[in-house]
Amino acid sequence: MAKNDKTEKTGQFASELTPRSQDFSRWYLDVVRRAELADYTQVKGCMAIRPYGFAIWELMQQELDRRIKASGHVNAYFPLFIPNSLLTKEAEHVQGFSPQVAYVTHAGGEELEEKLVVRPTSEAIIGTKYADWIQSWRDLPVLINQWANVVRWEKKTFPFLRTTEFLWQEGHTAHETEAEAEEETLKILDMYADVCESVLAMPVLKGMKSQSEKFAGAARTYSIEALMGDGRALQAGTSHNLGQNFAKAFDVKFQGRDKSVQYVWGTSWGVTTRLVGAVIMVHGDDSGLVLPPKIAPFQVVILPIGRDNWRETVLPTALAIKQQLVDAGVRVTLDDRDERPGWKFAEWELRGVPLRLEIGPKDIEKSQVLIARRDTREKIGVPMDAIVGRVRELLDDVQTSMLRKALAFRDEHTQRTTSYDEFKQFLEGRPGFVLAPWCGTAECEAQIKADTQATIRNIPMGALSSPGQGGTCVRCDNPAQYEVRFAKSY
Amino acid sequence: MAKNDKTEKTGQFASELTPRSQDFSRWYLDVVRRAELADYTQVKGCMAIRPYGFAIWELMQQELDRRIKASGHVNAYFPLFIPNSLLTKEAEHVQGFSPQVAYVTHAGGEELEEKLVVRPTSEAIIGTKYADWIQSWRDLPVLINQWANVVRWEKKTFPFLRTTEFLWQEGHTAHETEAEAEEETLKILDMYADVCESVLAMPVLKGMKSQSEKFAGAARTYSIEALMGDGRALQAGTSHNLGQNFAKAFDVKFQGRDKSVQYVWGTSWGVTTRLVGAVIMVHGDDSGLVLPPKIAPFQVVILPIGRDNWRETVLPTALAIKQQLVDAGVRVTLDDRDERPGWKFAEWELRGVPLRLEIGPKDIEKSQVLIARRDTREKIGVPMDAIVGRVRELLDDVQTSMLRKALAFRDEHTQRTTSYDEFKQFLEGRPGFVLAPWCGTAECEAQIKADTQATIRNIPMGALSSPGQGGTCVRCDNPAQYEVRFAKSY
Numbered sequence: 019m020a021k022n023d024k025t026e027k028t029g030q031f032a033s034e035l036t037p038r039s040q041d042f043s044r045w046y047l048d049v050v051r052r053a054e055l056a057d058y059t060q061v062k063g064c065m066a067i068r069p070y071g072f073a074i075w076e077l078m079q080q081e082l083d084r085r086i087k088a089s090g091h092v093n094a095y096f097p098l099f100i101p102n103s104l105l106t107k108e109a110e111h112v113q114g115f116s117p118q119v120a121y122v123t124h125a126g127g128e129e130l131e132e133k134l135v136v137r138p139t140s141e142a143i144i145g146t147k148y149a150d151w152i153q154s155w156r157d158l159p160v161l162i163n164q165w166a167n168v169v170r171w172e173k174k175t176f177p178f179l180r181t182t183e184f185l186w187q188e189g190h191t192a193h194e195t196e197a198e199a200e201e202e203t204l205k206i207l208d209m210y211a212d213v214c215e216s217v218l219a220m221p222v223l224k225g226m227k228s229q230s231e232k233f234a235g236a237a238r239t240y241s242i243e244a245l246m247g248d249g250r251a252l253q254a255g256t257s258h259n260l261g262q263n264f265a266k267a268f269d270v271k272f273q274g275r276d277k278s279v280q281y282v283w284g285t286s287w288g289v290t291t292r293l294v295g296a297v298i299m300v301h302g303d304d305s306g307l308v309l310p311p312k313i314a315p316f317q318v319v320i321l322p323i324g325r326d327n328w329r330e331t332v333l334p335t336a337l338a339i340k341q342q343l344v345d346a347g348v349r350v351t352l353d354d355r356d357e358r359p360g361w362k363f364a365e366w367e368l369r370g371v372p373l374r375l376e377i378g379p380k381d382i383e384k385s386q387v388l389i390a391r392r393d394t395r396e397k398i399g400v401p402m403d404a405i406v407g408r409v410r411e412l413l414d415d416v417q418t419s420m421l422r423k424a425l426a427f428r429d430e431h432t433q434r435t436t437s438y439d440e441f442k443q444f445l446e447g448r449p450g451f452v453l454a455p456w457c458g459t460a461e462c463e464a465q466i467k468a469d470t471q472a473t474i475r476n477i478p479m480g481a482l483s484s485p486g487q488g489g490t491c492v493r494c495d496n497p498a499q500y501e502v503r504f505a506k507s508y
Numbered sequence: 509m510a511k512n513d514k515t516e517k518t519g520q521f522a523s524e525l526t527p528r529s530q531d532f533s534r535w536y537l538d539v540v541r542r543a544e545l546a547d548y549t550q551v552k553g554c555m556a557i558r559p560y561g562f563a564i565w566e567l568m569q570q571e572l573d574r575r576i577k578a579s580g581h582v583n584a585y586f587p588l589f590i591p592n593s594l595l596t597k598e599a600e601h602v603q604g605f606s607p608q609v610a611y612v613t614h615a616g617g618e619e620l621e622e623k624l625v626v627r628p629t630s631e632a633i634i635g636t637k638y639a640d641w642i643q644s645w646r647d648l649p650v651l652i653n654q655w656a657n658v659v660r661w662e663k664k665t666f667p668f669l670r671t672t673e674f675l676w677q678e679g680h681t682a683h684e685t686e687a688e689a690e691e692e693t694l695k696i697l698d699m700y701a702d703v704c705e706s707v708l709a710m711p712v713l714k715g716m717k718s719q720s721e722k723f724a725g726a727a728r729t730y731s732i733e734a735l736m737g738d739g740r741a742l743q744a745g746t747s748h749n750l751g752q753n754f755a756k757a758f759d760v761k762f763q764g765r766d767k768s769v770q771y772v773w774g775t776s777w778g779v780t781t782r783l784v785g786a787v788i789m790v791h792g793d794d795s796g797l798v799l800p801p802k803i804a805p806f807q808v809v810i811l812p813i814g815r816d817n818w819r820e821t822v823l824p825t826a827l828a829i830k831q832q833l834v835d836a837g838v839r840v841t842l843d844d845r846d847e848r849p850g851w852k853f854a855e856w857e858l859r860g861v862p863l864r865l866e867i868g869p870k871d872i873e874k875s876q877v878l879i880a881r882r883d884t885r886e887k888i889g890v891p892m893d894a895i896v897g898r899v900r901e902l903l904d905d906v907q908t909s910m911l912r913k914a915l916a917f918r919d920e921h922t923q924r925t926t927s928y929d930e931f932k933q934f935l936e937g938r939p940g941f942v943l944a945p946w947c948g949t950a951e952c953e954a955q956i957k958a959d960t961q962a963t964i965r966n967i968p969m970g971a972l973s974s975p976g977q978g979g980t981c982v983r984c985d986n987p988a989q990y991e992v993r994f995a996k997s998y
Contacts, residue, residue: 057637060594061624064587066637069652072584094562097554098588098626098657098673104550120615122626126661127607134551136588136612136626147547147556162559167588167657171616183588 042248050177053369063175063182073315081217091161096143099134104142108267114234118170136169144190145268154273160192178295186290192282199283203259206287207240210255219310219420220300225476230460237261243475245428246299249448251475251505260284307370311413319371320352323378346406372416445470451505455498457491472504532738540667543859553665553672563805571707581651586633589624594632598757604724608660626659634680635758650682668785676780682772689773693749696777697730700745709800709910710790715966720950727751733965735918736789739938741965741995750774797860801903809861810842813868836896862906935960941995945988947981962994
């Protein structure tokens, strides 16, 4: 696709994107395709993640994996297939997942005696192994994570945000006490929030899911919720306290310190390739992607600019600067293709590279370069001998100001009300989060969704610790249990 | 499993392994289970890779991934599922793989219109995307790798060596010329050989597969072959020159420099979790695993030894040493469990940790520690202030001497003959490699296999460059085309 796209255009590369204000979904799909992040395949709902998109995911993975291991977890790998009889052992779990699963029925030239489920999540298969591996309280906690592909047959799919197959990490832990499991669940939620904010420059709101939105089989689900550029919310990660539900279904027992036989307390938690989609939607603009430096495959693109003889006059200096940056650990590329500078500018803007370093014959005379920020489009003259230091500072500044900007956007798109009329009015269009008191019943939750398309994204952590602070439900006028976050969501 | 296994034994941990000389396969299975590398699951032929086994694989992955990227390749991800009609497009390919595939026939509560193949390898799905992405010679080469799980329905499975689902990397490249594709194929073969020798301390023999053993759909398959501790050979990695076969099947064309439309030249190549099994079988002994330091999850285990009060007298010094080693980038663990030293020794030997560092009250008095090598069982006194430097030297020495030892073993188990009687006699039992001249026909190859169970592992690179050097086929007395490597194999 790369090449004939390129020859079509004449310096108007970026303008071929649908403007965000015109059609946000079209804009998103344009960016995914034109920045070569992902592509459709002949399998419904399954995408190919292209090298540039995958490099973003790999950088996210590294940041996550480091934190997962630093907090005492170890990686392992469990089978892709789950015998159907195992999936059905936990009643809520099977009810939640069975409409979405894909079944292998034939293999090795034969019909299978028992059909196999392609894992939609791995509690069932991991539970059976934990039952074998755990005998005593001394074996606890078990803190295992796996990086894997999972499959959920989705009716409506959308690249990165909701695909039939997706990549994720799923942690599965077993603990001696309920308190330890809750502590783990919340520790992971904090880790996810930290990665989103400090790595993806994406602010998130921590809270608990309502019972109707929790993970099938969990006691409690906590989530982090982010706000996309169109005012819709996105669940960016979940951490589940499984209680003893799966332990009872899969018979995961241990002998306690008091010699009594007990069921373990479980947790599970995951984030997915959906985070790549979130980054696009939170930071992107009408010129394309805007990547936070920490997950940018290239943090700097060097563009040598000049007359016909630029390969002689400019390129050697450009290469020397590239080497300096490589040596300093900066991810850098040099675009030495024979294309017009305007076309190259647009292409690297589309790809969201945080800093563009331009160098031409006049810059060399003045012993300086020009650095353009992708996020603010600011242009900064930098003396040749200060490049490495300045690039580092600018990358840090881009990272923090992107988070600041996203936070400001979320603040501007968060409203609060106790009046249902106002609530409904706020939720016309895509206004972001609306905070409102809720009685705690699934009935009101469902009616609000029917009236406004908005769902409870989560119950703020603060509200959880002090329920029933007065006031009445925004819809039913019964006493409010919590003030919760509503939004239309992906 | 860990705990009740432990309480069963009384310092005789390692001796519970089946001796290698008695039953090599049983010994292998004992090591896999007791060292907690992998475990069976309820899905036939699918194993769970436990954290210790997975950590070994992760270290291999890092070494491979670094080299794959350094040689200009990029990672991407393609779907797990392949529409059945795609798999059948390349005639040899479908013939080779269709008996082994698993089919998804039902998903999302419905029967699918077209059944989906769970990828046994990804040439088909990647080929269709390359057809979209490649238009001009300027788009070439395309050098993509993916880390993924694949499924091949095997009749007989064996942990790590042959499992229904396994993990691997698969490279898929497209080139402008036949020569470039061949160069890539051989460059990757060299990279694999380098990883096996310099990282896994496992010598391998490079060569070309015979036509009957090549990858289904390839023009030529090259392999690296290693010798296991029981004298059986193991194919440790393959690199395929696909010619234009898949390009023609999936219509991957480009406009050349001369404006003519041409098919790309392809390669594909992979190594798998089988390498973990290879390391066990090449280096292990009757006490268990022996890990090369470069892929040992723990390179050093520190064992504090002493009377009842060792936690006061010895542990603080042990912890300080651990911190020194951590700071020096050594992967180290400290075993402070309340178990007898003899039991701990046996357990860490079983797990193959390259260096055991013992420290007791007398050592502290003398300001020294004792370091025991897993590979030679040599014990070395090391002054307290020289630990980091000495550990580094010893790790390097273990790494190189393990390779040397494995090379010597292979040399002792390589024979050469031109007589079929001698050939057959050599191949009784499991003697390793037998070099013998071969006429080049599939008939003789098949007859030799029927007579001896031995197959042509590969045709040495040297022999390929100068075929027909005289002599006659070991079996049929027609002129020999090459001297080739025969062995019984996994």
